[in-house]
Amino acid sequence: MSIPLQEQKILALTSGGVCAFLGCGEALVNNEASEPSIIGQMAHIVGQQRQGPRGRSEMSDTDRDKATNLVLLCGKHHKVIDDHPHVYSVHVLRQMKADHEQRIASATRRPKPPTPKPLVTETVHSTMLRVSQIPKFIYSAPCDYGDRQKQEVAKLLSYDKVPRDESLPFLLRERHIFAFQNLTQYSNPFSKVANPLDAFEIPIEDFCADPEGKRRFVSLLNSAIAKHCGHRRVRFDREHHRYYFVPIEKGKDRTESYRTLTDRSTSRNVVWNPKRKSTGEGRPFWLHLAADLSFHQMGEKEWCFSIRPERHVTKDGETPYNPKYVGRKVTKLKARMFNDAYLGEVHFWRDFLSGGKPRFILNFGRQSAIIETELLPIEVAWEGIPADTKSFSNQVYEDDLFSFGALQSASGRDDNEEENFDDDEDE
Incomplete structure (x- = not known):
């Protein structure tokens, strides 16, 4: 896989390690076996290959493998979006990714420190x-x-x-x-x-x-x-x-x-x-x-x-x-x-x-x-x-x-x- 390690880390952190498909939320690290295993999959919003699902775009090959063009999914939902590219279009997947990462950010964001009161x-x-x-x-x-x-x-x-x-x-x-x-x-x-x-x-x-x-x-x-x-x-x-x-x-x-x-x-x-x-x-x-x-x-x-x-x-x-x-x-x-x-x-x-x-x-x-x-x-x-x-x-x-x-x-x-x-x- 040609996706740079840095982009993979960014995607995993901003996605919170759970499937981004609406209503899924499956944890993408399986701890049931003796050794933990990663079951998450990185799906391209604009296809990695131009002949693949949602691949027809003027996006450069480099930008296709950036975290901004990737959505983290479980294996089941990765197959669903690729099998139905007209339902899960580039626009729909970008919105799905944005909504999911916003939910993760809201859940993990530190509260802003209170504004200091004036001293007397x-x-x-x-x-x-x-x-x-x-x-x-x-x-x-x-x-x-x-x-x-x-x-x-x-x-x-x-x-x-x-x-x-x-x-x-x-x-x-x-x-x-x-x-x-x-x-x-x-x-x-x-x-x-x-x-x-x-x-x-x-x-x-x-x-x-x-x-x-x-x-x-x-x-x-x-x-x-x-x-x-x-x-x-x-x-x-x-x-x-x-x-x-x-x-x-x-x-x-x-x-x-x-x-x-x-x-x-x-x-x-x-x-x-x-x-x-x-x-x-x-x-x-x-x-x-x-x-x-x-x-x-x-x-x-x-x-x-x-x-x-x-x-x-x-x-x-x-x-x-x-x-x-x-x-x-x-x-x-x-x-x-x-x-x-x-x-x-x-x-x-x-x-x-x-x-x-x-x-x-x-x-x-x-x-x-x-x-x-x-x-x-x-x-x-x-x-x-x-x-x-x-x-x-x-x-x-x-x-x-x-x-x-x-x-x-x-x-x-x-x-x-x-x-x-x-x-x-x-x-």
Whole structure:
């Protein structure tokens, strides 16, 4: 056969490997045998030989063997068109070829990429707060208690000399205790658990140099948040790693006051039994405001605190709801939130945790962690969300004498540690 290989390839690709005869569509590669076989045939529209079917034409011999003059058919329909050249004329076959190749092209053509939308420049507020200060040291000492004896250790702590706002997070690992309090001091709250003479100090940079040390440090910070929330009747759900409000009185809704983004005092439900609109009857579940609160390291000396609003569901304000149905309910509630509503919930949590102050402070005695309440903003150029056009105002709290004094005290704890150490020993 004199048809060039290039023309054969073009014909096979544009025909999609199926018979072009209208209504046939037979695949022209047979895979039924052990080895695939080609059963397609290339039929000339204008005959290859001038004395053959449809051969009378002024077309050159070269053009007769080009893909533009060929139609790919099964053996059956190749015979049909050649046996009836007056029915399947040059005009009919050219139209058949064009229609078939158009169908193949339409079925295999890639969709055009969508026209890019114009970008808008917006300030996107993250759900993260800046941690402006973390403890400088971890203290550790050998002890007689294992990892699962945390409750026994907690009962031995000396709380009588510890201010109410001071947090005592600790970890038990490999018969050692780890804490932010200075365990080398004889008057420290852990003195009944670990001998101060055996205690030692580890700089945070060294402690977090390996992944396990970093995990332990974050665990101590998260434990401090749990205690900070616990004082405010917010409980930790360990299974789902989220904090949730609990009722003040059994069987009654709970509300909390806070300052809105427009600096207006208001209140909202944080634990409630939803009512049916038609009858006012309580539904068979209770909703609790909840959030994932976590510390994250962003750089060598950069940390942030994230707030991810959630929902907690119970049967009666206390008993856990069937987990099989919780995910669907929570997803449905969160799906209705646009950015302003979501960030509004983040704002509520930062206001609640800080008491409406520019920051909240985790006090560890001689050390502190300080979390600023301004949401970290990022300038971005993006397509935006068409239906989400409501603006969000990032309320920044101003310092008063009390918050400024608390900041000065917390910031000075680490700086004055060596200076005050001798005084403490004299006492």
